[in-house]
Amino acid sequence: MSEEQRAELMARAVEEPAVHTPGVTTLYHYSEDGGLRRFAPHVPPTNPGHPPQVWAIDEAHSPLYWFPRDCPRISVWAYDAEQQAILTDVFETEASRVCAAEISWLDRVRSGHIYRYSFDAAGFRPWEEADGQYIADDVRYPTSVDRYDDLLALHIAAGVELRFTPRLGVLMDRMLASRLPFSFVRIRDASR
Secondary structure: OOOHHHHHHHHHHHOOOOOOOOOOOOOOEEEEOOOOOEEOOEEEOOOOOOOEEEEEOOHHHHHHOOOOOOOOEEEEEEEOOHHHHHHHHHHOOOOOOOEEEEHHHHHHHHHHHHHEEEEEEEOOOOOOOOOOOOOOOOOOOOOOOEEEOOOOHHHOOOEEEEEEEEOOOOHHHHHHHOOOOOEEEEEHHOOO
């Protein structure tokens, strides 16, 4: 797929409305740092025009963050039977979510750990630019912190198909062309 075709598909995907899990009462933030006690609004370095906010994710979309922070990773998933049929056909899987990272990150995923910070969802609102992500305009304090030492086991327990590949480009193209919900995280750090 050419860069122009990829850009067109990504632009089209961004125009489609984000889907948020109904009835969300708890949100999460994942970090390799277990000492965070206060989450202040900030401007993301990758989006300097965005207003300062605190970001959190719902449980359904948490597998996107079960990786070391800087690990480039991609994911595609299905919300309903029609999307599941496409996911099964295009990605040859029975899983309802596929996450993929580069092979060069496998050892860091195996040996890595993350902390899950839990938040009361009150005071957050859906961020319309991405499925399952929520934002708040003021300081947030976590209600609990849990450490996870086996990132592979998190994926397995959630029924997520985890793939490792030399490069993510071909799989990214396939995800975009499928028109299924997807996410690309830290792609600027991916192998070229």
